[in-house]
Amino acid sequence: MTDSMLGLSLPDALVQSERVTVVLGQNPGMFTGPGTNTYIVGTGSRPLMLDTGQGVDAYAPVFAAAVRDTRPTEGLQAIVMTHDHPDHIGGVEQIQSLLGTQPVLKMTHPRRPDDPRATGVLVDGDVVETDGATLRAIWTPGHASDHLCFYLEEERALFTGDVVLGAGTTVIPDDGDLADYLASLRRLLALDAQVIYPAHGPAIRDPKRKIEEYIAHRELREQQILACLREAVADVPAIVARIYVDIPEALHFAAGMSVTAHLRKLEREEIAGCDGDAWFLR
Numbered sequence: 001m002t003d004s005m006l007g008l009s010l011p012d013a014l015v016q017s018e019r020v021t022v023v024l025g026q027n028p029g030m031f032t033g034p035g036t037n038t039y040i041v042g043t044g045s046r047p048l049m050l051d052t053g054q055g056v057d058a059y060a061p062v063f064a065a066a067v068r069d070t071r072p073t074e075g076l077q078a079i080v081m082t083h084d085h086p087d088h089i090g091g092v093e094q095i096q097s098l099l100g101t102q103p104v105l106k107m108t109h110p111r112r113p114d115d116p117r118a119t120g121v122l123v124d125g126d127v128v129e130t131d132g133a134t135l136r137a138i139w140t141p142g143h144a145s146d147h148l149c150f151y152l153e154e155e156r157a158l159f160t161g162d163v164v165l166g167a168g169t170t171v172i173p174d175d176g177d178l179a180d181y182l183a184s185l186r187r188l189l190a191l192d193a194q195v196i197y198p199a200h201g202p203a204i205r206d207p208k209r210k211i212e213e214y215i216a217h218r219e220l221r222e223q224q225i226l227a228c229l230r231e232a233v234a235d236v237p238a239i240v241a242r243i244y245v246d247i248p249e250a251l252h253f254a255a256g257m258s259v260t261a262h263l264r265k266l267e268r269e270e271i272a273g274c275d276g277d278a279w280f281l282r
C-alpha cells in the first residue's frame with residue numbers, strides 16, 4: 001500500500017451527501033493524519049453525531065459553523081461512538097457544553113465497563129435512527145475490542161471508524177487482535193457498501209477494492225514476517241527494519257505494534273513461538 005496519511009489535508013467541513021456532513025476534528029498528528037473525522041448524520045432538526053473528536057479548542061467554532069451551515073438543529077438525537085479511543089470520544093464534554101446534555105451511545109469496553117460519558121449501550125445489530133438516517137451497529141473488533149462500524153441503510157454507506165482509513169493502514173494496538181481484525185474486514189466486505197466514511201482521511205468511493213487491498217496487505221505482511229522467521233530475523237525491531245523499508249523511522253513504533261500483532265496471531269495458530277524477545281517458527 002503506497003498511499004499515506006502524511007501530508008494529507010482536508011477541509012474543515014464537507015457536505016458528503018444530503019444526510020452526511022463530515023467535520024474535521026482539528027487534531028492533526030502522526031496517528032490521526034489530518035485529524036479525526038466527526039460526522040453529522042440525518043436530514044432533520046435532530047441529527048445524529050458519529051464520534052466527537054478529541055476535544056481540542058479549535059474544533060468548537062468549526063463544529064458550530066458546520067451545524068449552522070448544514071441544517072437547523074434542536075440538539076442531537078444522539079452521539080454514537082465507534083470506540084473509546086481518546087481522539088474519538090475525547091470531545092463528548094465539549095459537544096455537551098455547546099449543545100447541552102445529549103445521549104451518548106457506545107459499546108461497553110470489556111476492560112472499562114463504567115464509562116461515565118456513556119448514557120446507553122449499543123451491541124451488534126442495534127439500530128439508531130433519526131429523520132432520514134438509519135444506522136445499524138456492526139461489531140468489528142481488531143483495532144479495538146469495543147469497535148463498532150455503522151451501516152447507513154439509506155445510502156448503503158459504511159462508517160468504518162478506525163477499521164478502514166481513507167489513506168494508509170490502521171494500527172493493531174495491544175487491545176487489538178489481528179485475527180479478529182481480518183474477520184471484521186471480511187464482514188465489512190460482505191456488506192457491499194457503496195461508500196466508506198472513515199474516521200481518518202477522505203471518503204472511499206470504491207469500498208470493495210479498498211477492503212480487499214487491506215486484507216491483501218495484511219496477508220503480504222504475514223508472508224514477509226514468516227520469511228523473516230525462516231531466516232532467523234527474530235526480534236520485532238529487526239523484523240520492522242527488514243520489511244518496513246518504505247516508512248519514516250518515526251512510525252517504526254506503530255509498525256512494531258503491527259508486527260507484534262502478526263506474531264501473536266501466528267503464536268495462537270501454533271505456527272510461531274517466542275523465547276523472550278526472540279521469535280521462531282514451530
Ligand SMILES: [Zn+2]
Nearest residue numbers: 083085144162
Ligand atoms: Zn482508534
